[in-house]
Structures are given as structure tokens and as C-alpha cells.
Amino acid sequence: DIQMTQSPSSMSASLGDTVTITCLASQDIGNYLSWYQQKPGKSPKLMIYGATNLEDGVPSRFSGSRSGSDYSLTINSLGYDDEGIYHCHQYYEYPFTFGSGTKLEIK
Amino acid sequence: QVQLQQSGAELVKPGSSVKISCKASGYTFTSYDMHWIKQQPGNGLEWIGWIYPGNGNTKYNQKFNGKATLTADKSSSTAYMQLSSLTSEDSAVYFCASLRGIGFAYWGQGTLVTVSS
Numbered sequence: 001d002i003q004m005t006q007s008p009s010s011m012s013a014s015l016g017d018t019v020t021i022t023c024l025a026s027q028d029i030g031n032y033l034s035w036y037q038q039k040p041g042k043s044p045k046l047m048i049y050g051a052t053n054l055e056d057g058v059p060s061r062f063s064g065s066r067s068g069s070d071y072s073l074t075i076n077s078l079g080y081d082d083e084g085i086y087h088c089h090q091y092y093e094y095p096f097t098f099g100s101g102t103k104l105e106i107k
Numbered sequence: 108q109v110q111l112q113q114s115g116a117e118l119v120k121p122g123s124s125v126k127i128s129c130k131a132s133g134y135t136f137t138s139y140d141m142h143w144i145k146q147q148p149g150n151g152l153e154w155i156g157w158i159y160p161g162n163g164n165t166k167y168n169q170k171f172n173g174k175a176t177l178t179a180d181k182s183s184s185t186a187y188m189q190l191s192s193l194t195s196e197d198s199a200v201y202f203c204a205s206l207r208g209i210g211f212a213y214w215g216q217g218t219l220v221t222v223s224s
Binding site: 034036042043044045046049050053055087089091094095096097098099100101 | 142150151152153154166168169170202204206209210211212214215216217
């Protein structure tokens with residue numbers, strides 16, 4: 001199975017900050033990587049697909065990038081609504097796998 | 108608009124089975140795989156498998172072979188997941204989700220399954 005090593009597991013940042021969350025894939029997944037935001041008690045919401053593509057309706061403050069096997073989600077100009085858990089997900093190969101999640105708190 | 112409406116929370120006894128549902132609307136049910144995903148409290152997401160309602164084909168995460176059984180009813184546009192021989196490790200929120208080649212674009216609201224005597 002492809003392991004997705006996500007870091008950090010939690011982080012706290014201030015309004016207006018820029019934060020980056022990273023997932024390292026244990027083997028090649030091409031650009032078959034998506035990012036989700038999950039609020040407490042809600043289902044995950046697709047934010048980024050194909051490693052770098054912004055889903056419709058997602059603010060342009062969110063961006064995705066790739067460097068080799070490292071995939072990153074960057075959020076600029078943090079707002080209170082960005083608080084939640086962020087998950088990466090590879091859909092290159094079965095079984096699909098997810099990172100362990102990053103809990104983002106806004107101070 | 109696409110909607111996936113899941114059945115309500117279940118409280119079940121160890122050793123029993125439970126069947127949860129996911130009713131789809133807003134798209135052609137038989138044209139897209141329906142996936143199921145598990146989330147234990149405080150834990151990440153775990154992919155269980157998918158069913159293609161068009162022909163009933165399924166694919167499972169090997170970890171859930173024998174635990175989960177996926178079915179679909181084309182007449183009601185509803186997908187089902189049955190979980191058997193339940194233990195405390197099966198206590199979790201279960202989501203159905205539709206994959207659109209770009210990731211899971213649509214999700215149900217989740218069904219909480221609690222296994223307790």
C-alpha cells in the first residue's frame with residue numbers, strides 16, 4: 001500500500017499568516033493527489049485535486065504544489081474559516097490511502 | 108445538484124451486523140462508482156472500497172474483505188454497505204463518496220456506527 005506521511009499533525013497560526021502542510025508519498029503517485037478540509041462533525045470538502053488544481057468555489061488563497069514525492073498545501077492570508085482538519089489523499093493506486101490529517105487552529 | 112443522503116446513526120451489539128445506506132440524487136447513479144470511507148474518532152480516513160452500480164462490480168481494500176459488503180439498488184439510486192461481526196474497532200463514522208476522477212467531489216453526511224453491549 002502507498003503510505004502518505006503527512007506533517008505536521010497539528011499547528012496553530014495567526015490571522016493573516018501563511019501556512020504549509022506537506023504529504024510525502026512512499027512511491028510514485030503522479031499528480032493523483034487531492035486535499036480536503038474537514039470541519040467538526042462534517043464530511044470532508046475537496047479543496048485541491050490533481051496536486052495543483054483548485055476546486056470550483058475554493059478561495060484562491062489555497063494552492064497546491066509538488067516537488068518530487070512531496071506534495072504541499074499552502075494557505076495564504078489565514079482566516080478563522082480556515083480552521084479545521086486537512087487531509088491529503090492519493091487516488092493513483094488501490095487501495096486509496098489518506099494522510100493522517102493536520103489539525104489547523106487559528107489563534 | 109448532487110446529493111448523497113446517508114441513513115441515521117446506529118447503535119449495535121458486538122457480533123451483530125449493520126447495513127447503512129446512501130441515497131444518491133442529482134446525477135446518473137449507474138454511471139459513477141460509489142466509494143465508502145471509514146473515520147474513527149480522532150483518526151484519519153480509511154478507504155473501504157467501491158461499487159459500480161451500473162453492473163454491481165466491486166473492489167475492496169483487502170483490510171475490509173469479509174468485514175464490508177457493498178451493494179446497490181438501481182431502482183432507488185441507493186448504495187448500501189453491510190458490516191458484519193462487529194467489534195469495538197468498527198465504531199466509526201462511515202461516509203459514502205463519489206469519485207469523479209479528480210478526487211472525492213461529493214460526500215454523504217456520514218453515518219455514526221457505535222458498537223456497544
